[in-house]
Amino acid sequence: MSDQIASYPKPSHSLPSLSINDRASDLDELKAFLNSIGVQTHNTRIDRYQKYLKLISINNGNVDASTIFKNVTDERFQHGMDWYLYVLREVDELMFILKGIKIHIPKGVEEKLAKIVSGADFAALDKNTESRNTQFELRIASYFCQAGFEVDLTTETDIIASKGRNFFYIECKRVSNSRQLEENLLKAKQQLTSRMPAKRHLVRKNFGLIAMDVTKVAYKHNGLTFGVINEHAKEVMQDDLKKISNKINHINFFSKKPAIIQCWLQIHMPGIVEYPPQAFTRFSSLFILNPHTQFKFRSALSLLHEAIVDANLSDPREVPAKKINTSLTLPAGTKLWLDSEKLEAFFGYNDNPQAYNEILKNDTDIEPPAKDAVGRIMMQGKNYEFSILDLGRLVADLSEIERNEFSERLFGSDDDARKSRTELLCMLFMRKHPFYHGEGEHERELL
Incomplete structure (x- = not known):
């Protein structure tokens, strides 16, 4: 892992992202659509997500989420960032479903939407799997809706997506653990072989596809993930998908007649990129092709590829990537502080150099630092710890x-130590606040 991380180039820009207000706006639109088809959203999880996002936008992230999601007592929901990421996961999936519906309303979508509204607030806590199973079906259907397919959700098959002469019969499975992989794959195969038309049609071409959400197989906690940088976060998920693919490569879940041509594994996870500090929601996919039909049905596979992989999933409302600052100008009046004892202990020094006094220690106008603080910059009326x-x-x-x-410079001569410790504080600031541009321009990087 460490070798992998070291090989990544340091990012120069942030990730494009949607604002909280855009997400809240999409929930408004989803609620309006649901209410228009007779699905009530008052006092449902949709309503609670919306209240949470609006409060977090107004209060700059300072919200007691437990007053909104009153029945959530799970230990995974403690820090404010935990709540934010879990809500982000749910809202971004609903936004993705809405994005497809806005382009093409699938046949039978009304009944499916009614089911997902009634689910528990968070997938990590949903013991009645029907709601989240249905939500996964709608997530997969949305890819095809966005790509201009006709989508039918009314048959025994979970999804039938068609474009021109090509008809894709899709069975969707959410798998909770490794033991269920084989059972669900073979069940999906049996369902496809029994439900797809047995006879060849002169015009219509029929293909089978298995779609599996394996999030909980890779992450038993069904919670959050983490990446040092964006490329690292991507690779962590892809590595997990490859491990699952290796576990199932001995299972005979493909067929030639009728043709099951592809298995699509997907992980849906929220998480944090450490540098620059940002939250994300990622749908990470891996495709396993039927080796016996890969060449014969390459045109159908190409069509799937265009629909799934090459679909334009970006949003025109996204905040563009921002350049990460590589220098910091300390304005007049800036005050600096470092805890020498903590610094020495961290770097393994036992001496107590007199260089660089704790210049904020006796300043009565400044709040005392937190117990775990090792340093602080007070700049333009704000404290950064x-x-x-x-x-x-x-x-x-x-x-x-x-x-x-x-380390040698930090504990060297008085002049070297003072310069190096000032440099250290600036480095800490730029790492934690990479988009700072001066007074009035700082914003919450994670939100």
Whole structure:
């Protein structure tokens, strides 16, 4: 893992992202559509997501989510960021479903939407799987709706998506653990072989596709994930999908007649990229092709590829990527502070150099630092604190040679130490607040 991480280039820009207000706007639109087809959303999970997003936007992230989601007592929901990411997962999936419906309303979607509204607030806590199973079907259907397919949800088959002469029969399965992989794959195969037309048609071409949500197989907690940078987060999920693919490669879940041509594995997870600090929701996919039909039905596979992989999933409302700052100008009046004892303990020094006094220690106009704080910058009327964890993450990015050289300067002569500790505080600031541009321009990177 460490070798992989070290090989990634350092990002120069943030990830494009949607604002909280855009997500809330989409929920407004979804609620209006649901109400127009007779599906009530008052006091449902849709209603609670909307209340949460509007409050978090107004209060800049400071919301007691437990007052909105009153029945959630799970230990995974503690920190405000936990609540935010779990809500993000749900809302972004509903937004993705809405995106498809806006382009093409599938036949039979009304009944499916009524089922997903009645589910538990969070997939991680949903013991009645029918609601989330249906939501997965609608997520998969949305890919085809966005790609201009006709989509039918009214038959025994979960989804029939067609374009021109090509008809794709799709069975969707959500799998909770590794033991259920084989059972669900063989069940999907049996359902497809019994439900797809047995006779060849002169005009119509029929193909089978198995779609499986394996999120809980890869992440038993069905919760959150983490990446050092965006490329790392992508690769972590792809590695998990490959491990699952290796587990099922001995199972005979394909067929030639009728032709089951592809198995689509997908993980749907929210998480945090550490640098630059941002939240994300990712639908990560891996495709297993039927080796016996791969060449014969390459045109059908190409059509699937266009619908699933090459579909334009970006949103024109996305906040463009922002350049990460690589320098920081400290304005007049800036005050700096470092806890020498904590710094020494972290770098393994036992001496107590007199250089660089704790210049905020006796300043009565400044709030005392948090107990775990190792440093602080007070700039333009705001306090920016850095913990031992922040320091550890910063140092982890340095090579051993860089770390040793920097450590020597931090504890060197008075002049070197003062300059190096000022540099350290600036590095901590830029890592934690990479998009800072001065007074009035700072914003919450994670939200």
